[in-house]
Amino acid sequence: MRNAIFYLTYNGLYNFTNGIGTQTQLLITGLEALHDELARTYSSIDLHVICPEPDTQTWGYEHGFYQRQRERVRQLGGQVHLIPYKQQPRQDLWGIPSWKALCQNVAPFLRQQALAYDRSLIICVDQPWLQTPYYFKMERGSAFQNQADVLLVLYSTAFIRYDGAPDAAEVAWEQRGLEASQPDSRVALADVCPSFTDHLKRHFRLPAPQFAPYTSSILVNDSTFPPEDETVSRKTLQAYGVPTDADLLLAFGRAAVIKGFEKLIPALAPLRDRIHFVLISVPYIGDESQQRLYDQLLRRNGLRATHIKAFTRDLPRALCQWPRTKIVAVPSRYETFSNIPVEVALWAREKGPVVVASAAGGFVDQIETGITGFLTDTSSSQQLTQTLRLVLDLSPEGHAAIRQRAYQRVMKLYDFEQNFSATLRWFWQRLDGKAGHYASSGWW
Numbered sequence: 001m002r003n004a005i006f007y008l009t010y011n012g013l014y015n016f017t018n019g020i021g022t023q024t025q026l027l028i029t030g031l032e033a034l035h036d037e038l039a040r041t042y043s044s045i046d047l048h049v050i051c052p053e054p055d056t057q058t059w060g061y062e063h064g065f066y067q068r069q070r071e072r073v074r075q076l077g078g079q080v081h082l083i084p085y086k087q088q089p090r091q092d093l094w095g096i097p098s099w100k101a102l103c104q105n106v107a108p109f110l111r112q113q114a115l116a117y118d119r120s121l122i123i124c125v126d127q128p129w130l131q132t133p134y135y136f137k138m139e140r141g142s143a144f145q146n147q148a149d150v151l152l153v154l155y156s157t158a159f160i161r162y163d164g165a166p167d168a169a170e171v172a173w174e175q176r177g178l179e180a181s182q183p184d185s186r187v188a189l190a191d192v193c194p195s196f197t198d199h200l201k202r203h204f205r206l207p208a209p210q211f212a213p214y215t216s217s218i219l220v221n222d223s224t225f226p227p228e229d230e231t232v233s234r235k236t237l238q239a240y241g242v243p244t245d246a247d248l249l250l251a252f253g254r255a256a257v258i259k260g261f262e263k264l265i266p267a268l269a270p271l272r273d274r275i276h277f278v279l280i281s282v283p284y285i286g287d288e289s290q291q292r293l294y295d296q297l298l299r300r301n302g303l304r305a306t307h308i309k310a311f312t313r314d315l316p317r318a319l320c321q322w323p324r325t326k327i328v329a330v331p332s333r334y335e336t337f338s339n340i341p342v343e344v345a346l347w348a349r350e351k352g353p354v355v356v357a358s359a360a361g362g363f364v365d366q367i368e369t370g371i372t373g374f375l376t377d378t379s380s381s382q383q384l385t386q387t388l389r390l391v392l393d394l395s396p397e398g399h400a401a402i403r404q405r406a407y408q409r410v411m412k413l414y415d416f417e418q419n420f421s422a423t424l425r426w427f428w429q430r431l432d433g434k435a436g437h438y439a440s441s442g443w444w
Helices: 019-042 063-075 096-116 132-138 168-178 194-203 230-239 261-267 289-300 314-319 339-347 381-392 396-413 416-428
Strands: 003-008 045-052 080-083 119-125 147-153 187-191 211-213 248-254 276-282 305-308 325-330 354-358 374-376
Touching (some): 003 096, 019 045, 019 063, 019 119, 045 063, 045 096, 080 096, 096 119, 096 168, 119 132, 119 416, 132 147, 132 168, 147 416, 187 194, 211 416, 248 261, 248 314, 261 276, 261 289, 261 381, 325 339, 339 354, 339 396, 354 381, 354 396, 374 381
Parallel strands (some): 003 045, 003 119, 045 080, 119 147, 147 187, 248 276, 248 325, 354 374
16 A cells, blocks of 8 residues: 655745744654654555745745755655745745645645555645645545545644734634534644644634644654763853853743743843853844844843854753753743753753743643743743742752653653654544544545
8 A cells, every 4th residue: 555645834844944844854854763663554655745835035945955855755755846826026925825825736736646645644734734625625526536634733823923813814714724624524633732722622613623643742762862971062062152160041942022032031130140041042034133132131131141143953952961051941922832841851861951931832731840840920020030049949859850750751742753653543544444533535
């Protein structure tokens, strides 16, 4: 039996600038690791990756990176496919006209591609691809000749992006996309984490949606996570100008309001004599306004700080294994699933920091407060300061116990190899002759 996974994304193939890119890379790397095991269970599985067609306006385009990803996908039996969407030269990807064009253009393409396979799983990631099932239905002669199932994967909604005042057109786009999942359809919604699944049920009219397991995960055996020799970590800290003779508090991520760094910095003022603050902020292209704000706040609050203003992977890895890094703070206003708590848990299993995160979004699923890390109300500067002080006051034994429990929790719950295998079982291991929990051949 010939199987295919068609993965529709918009980052992580020719650019790598956000969390969607992380998910794309996770899938490719994970399937490289799982290839032989999955072939024994399902026979061959070809991976095809589908992205919007890039041009000179594409954020973070890197040709060498793109060529490497094309070769990796080819080694997994599939191809990279680019879908046009622009009617105007400067048309932005992040808008409903672009999303509509992508879904219209990809639907007939996928139908043709699926003819080569006995069984296909089409994974549509985020808003740009969300109405792909709708456009399958709108085509004439809409039935797939072979078995094809769709998994709709969202990581945010208009209710999150607009902080309680969502754009009505974007809500309508999401509503129509999500309602394709019905008991008699071959469309499922991704259950990425409990809190976000609750969010979808609460904010959208979904009479009887099917939720398939698609737990946000990490490749726990990836080569980036083995313990690093302390001399290597020390050299990395010194190369970035981070002091090795002070207790450290780390925060890292995009230079964006949603990340909450402008709330964290004032909360550190009462702790200025106890820690050196390391901030790694990654700006959007051509927009350094948030980074300038962070620098102003650092000066205003008199903090000892090192502000790194570009993406780096080696510095967080070193800091999260450095014995004098006490805390990684994640003050985001909302994140459906943040990789930071799970990465920190893997890096810091022998020595390093514990996580203090917002009591919001997916953090409440990832962290058991006081057990595997700490949750706090980051909208209250006083509450945030109190929680950070509590962690700084932990005994070495208490600190180590939290780190160990965090590591064990990640290994148990967030292993990609375990969780992606569960997704494929839901769709492809038959109970009644049909994929997953479907009652009929349904939507197409």
